Amino acid sequence: MSIKHLEEYRDPELARRLIDRIHAMHPKPVRLMEVCGTHTVSIFRSGIRTVLPGEISLVSGPGCPVCVTDQSDIDAFIAISRMAQVIVATFGDLIRVPGTESSLQAERACGRDIRVVYSAMDALDIARQNPDKQVVFLGVGFETTAPTIAATILTASKMGLANYLVYSAHKTVPPALEVLVTAPDVRIDGFILPGHVSVILGSDAYTFLKTVHHMPCVIAGFEPADILQAVYLLVSQIHAGNPQIENAYPRAVAPEGNPKAISVMNAVFEPVDAAWRGIGTIAGSGLKIRQEYAGVDAARQLDIRVPEPVIPKGCACGDILKGIKTPPECALYKKRCTPVDPVGPCMVSSEGTCAAYYRYYS
Amino acid sequence: MKESDMKKNDKILLDHGSGGKISHTMIAEMMLPAFDNPILAQLNDGAELKIGDDRLAFSTDTYVVDPIFFPGGNIGDLAVNGTVNDLAMCGAVPLFLSVGMVIEEGFAAADLDVILRRMGIAAQKAGVLVVTGDTKVVPRGAADKIFINTSGIGRIPEGVVISGHRARPGDKILLSGTLADHGIAILTSRQGMRFDSPVASDTAALNLLVQRMLAVDRDIHVLRDPTRGGLGTTLNEIAGQSRVGIQIAEARIPVKPDVAALCELLGFDPLYIANEGKLVAFVRPERAAAVLAVLHEDPLGKDAGIIGEVIEAPAGRVILQTRIGGARIVDMLTGEQLPRIC
Numbered sequence: 001m002s003i004k005h006l007e008e009y010r011d012p013e014l015a016r017r018l019i020d021r022i023h024a025m026h027p028k029p030v031r032l033m034e035v036c037g038t039h040t041v042s043i044f045r046s047g048i049r050t051v052l053p054g055e056i057s058l059v060s061g062p063g064c065p066v067c068v069t070d071q072s073d074i075d076a077f078i079a080i081s082r083m084a085q086v087i088v089a090t091f092g093d094l095i096r097v098p099g100t101e102s103s104l105q106a107e108r109a110c111g112r113d114i115r116v117v118y119s120a121m122d123a124l125d126i127a128r129q130n131p132d133k134q135v136v137f138l139g140v141g142f143e144t145t146a147p148t149i150a151a152t153i154l155t156a157s158k159m160g161l162a163n164y165l166v167y168s169a170h171k172t173v174p175p176a177l178e179v180l181v182t183a184p185d186v187r188i189d190g191f192i193l194p195g196h197v198s199v200i201l202g203s204d205a206y207t208f209l210k211t212v213h214h215m216p217c218v219i220a221g222f223e224p225a226d227i228l229q230a231v232y233l234l235v236s237q238i239h240a241g242n243p244q245i246e247n248a249y250p251r252a253v254a255p256e257g258n259p260k261a262i263s264v265m266n267a268v269f270e271p272v273d274a275a276w277r278g279i280g281t282i283a284g285s286g287l288k289i290r291q292e293y294a295g296v297d298a299a300r301q302l303d304i305r306v307p308e309p310v311i312p313k314g315c316a317c318g319d320i321l322k323g324i325k326t327p328p329e330c331a332l333y334k335k336r337c338t339p340v341d342p343v344g345p346c347m348v349s350s351e352g353t354c355a356a357y358y359r360y361y362s
Numbered sequence: 363m364k365e366s367d368m369k370k371n372d373k374i375l376l377d378h379g380s381g382g383k384i385s386h387t388m389i390a391e392m393m394l395p396a397f398d399n400p401i402l403a404q405l406n407d408g409a410e411l412k413i414g415d416d417r418l419a420f421s422t423d424t425y426v427v428d429p430i431f432f433p434g435g436n437i438g439d440l441a442v443n444g445t446v447n448d449l450a451m452c453g454a455v456p457l458f459l460s461v462g463m464v465i466e467e468g469f470a471a472a473d474l475d476v477i478l479r480r481m482g483i484a485a486q487k488a489g490v491l492v493v494t495g496d497t498k499v500v501p502r503g504a505a506d507k508i509f510i511n512t513s514g515i516g517r518i519p520e521g522v523v524i525s526g527h528r529a530r531p532g533d534k535i536l537l538s539g540t541l542a543d544h545g546i547a548i549l550t551s552r553q554g555m556r557f558d559s560p561v562a563s564d565t566a567a568l569n570l571l572v573q574r575m576l577a578v579d580r581d582i583h584v585l586r587d588p589t590r591g592g593l594g595t596t597l598n599e600i601a602g603q604s605r606v607g608i609q610i611a612e613a614r615i616p617v618k619p620d621v622a623a624l625c626e627l628l629g630f631d632p633l634y635i636a637n638e639g640k641l642v643a644f645v646r647p648e649r650a651a652a653v654l655a656v657l658h659e660d661p662l663g664k665d666a667g668i669i670g671e672v673i674e675a676p677a678g679r680v681i682l683q684t685r686i687g688g689a690r691i692v693d694m695l696t697g698e699q700l701p702r703i704c
Contacts, residue, residue, distance in 0.1 A: 047689050096377075
């Protein structure tokens with residue numbers, strides 16, 4: 001990554017000009033949803049909400065993979081970590097998420113072998129180095145991470161690495177967007193579409209949002225100027241009454257996306273109905289490991305028994321993920337639920353809306 | 363309040379050692395009651411002791427960094443520099459150190475030799491004597507390679523009163539250089555993270571620099587080295603201890619381009635990453651330029667700048683002015699961001 005390249009998009013002058021242009025439009029009240037958790041964090045970190053006109057509400061969406069991981073999946077992760085001769089490899093964000101009875105962090109303190117990795121390839125290395133142990137990678141994430149994890153599955157089967165398993169709780173973004181635009185209780189005037197997911201899927205993947213749902217959409221990068229540009233374009237679309245799928249991140253996103261990544265993902269995974277925490281089951285929104293790679297599928301290979309999930313009472317994560325409520329409107333926010341002792345996953349993940357509110361906005 | 367409920371977590375988690383909020387809860391609810399005394403209750407980097415007419419600073423720290431060798435230094439440099447810096451942050455002239463080691467059975471003698479040599483060089487550079495020590499060897503697996511404790515004593519010069527409680531509205535906040543070098547050096551030197559040009563740890567003793575700063579301003583109000591928990595946590599501690607607000611400007615906080623890019627890539631905020639050779643100083647506005655000039659003359663302070671100031675309200679809060687002209691809260695680190703960095 002070139003930091004000089006990043007600095008261009010952090011240029012305070014460029015941002016200032018965009019802020020002035022947005023103010024000069026005298027926007028009518030609009031609710032824009034940033035779908036992606038990385039956008040949420042960038043918006044808070046750069047203080048974008050504090051520089052926009054009061055009429056523009058930025059609403060955070062369901063794009064934090066940890067936050068939408070169903071409680072039953074979290075419970076499955078914990079159950080796997082308790083199995084004998086198992087090493088669990090996971091992205092760090094999952095460590096603190098409370099399941100029904102425990103968390104991976106608490107299990108690690110009890111002596112379970114749970115290792116934080118920065119890439120699924122690291123999990124593959126752990127499997128190679130520990131042939132007498134079963135290494136289970138916890139696959140959580142959207143189209144951004146799924147292709148890399150698919151690649152580890154292909155590599156493992158090519159190498160005949162019998163001790164590498166993946167538990168796939170992956171989800172795909174377009175079906176969730178469809179649910180959001182059709183839900184009667186969700187009111188959104190435009191989407192800031194995720195940058196990283198779009199790098200893989202391409203801008204064409206969202207055409208249905210324009211043709212079927214007439215929803216203004218802009219694909220955005222993650223620097224403050226990227227996000228301000230997206231806000232400017234969305235407000236322009238809304239004012240003109242001309243919904244489009246605009247690509248404001250052309251330096252990374254092509255119309256067709258990354259066909260190689262898509263083909264690797266499709267080779268290993270197939271769509272399946274998946275439960276999203278707080279939202280419910282969304283048809284075809286999960287990624288299941290295909291029968292061909294059943295030998296790598298932890299869900300098929302291990303006898304995973306989970307308790308009946310107990311969703312904590314009063315947790316508004318579901319409504320927060322749909323942009324219906326803001327964190328301060330949740331009765332538990334900052335009282336029962338804090339980053340130190342989170343109740344819901346939106347407070348756990350660094351990309352969670354509640355955690356972002358807590359850290360940057362209190 | 364939920365955060366203060368220590369008993370609910372019946373096991374010590376890595377988060378308890380993070381230097382963030384959870385560590386503070388443990389200190390407040392378990393350590394302070396156990397040792398109840400007004401000196402400890404100050405919670406500065408070192409304790410200030412009065413013995414006869416002398417004011418002494420006394421501090422201790424234990425080093426468990428993994429890996430023990432990293433670009434820019436090793437666990438030995440860190441152990442000497444860390445305790446020297448804790449004393450220096452009390453305004454003290456560090457004099458004597460103790461060294462305690464817990465070594466795992468099977469540890470390479472050659473590695474121990476390298477560590478000890480580097481400790482000797484670091485002590486010499488800082489002008490301190492290692493005057494007592496202890497070594498324990500534990501069975502394989504009972505410790506991870508080597509853990510080192512250092513304790514130190516220093517003398518606080520007359521007229522120097524430095525404490526986290528002394529930040530006053532109007533004080534300028536000086537930062538001695540780039541953030542996050544140490545934490546990122548440790549992270550990237552771990553298994554699996556390979557880069558062409560490794561980021562080096564900034565581990566360094568700051569005591570001589572502090573003495574030069576005190577020579578131009580004896581009334582420096584606060585000095586801290588933002589180690590575990592990073593600058594964000596350090597500033598929150600000071601805002602809380604002094605019951606003042608702190609305002610800093612993002613554009614004035616230097617971060618090396620490579621470090622910034624890695625933070626970006628890994629999703630870390632440099633404000634919460636450990637430093638081992640940086641300090642923040644809270645200085646009366648009329649002396650800020652003089653102290654800054656001293657910093658700039660020293661290689662350890664060449665990137666120093668004034669990053670913000672103390673304000674009256676909101677008390678206990680740190681506010682960051684973002685590059686684009688927005689504002690946000692900088693909260694204290696909650697739990698572990700990177701494990702075992704010092």
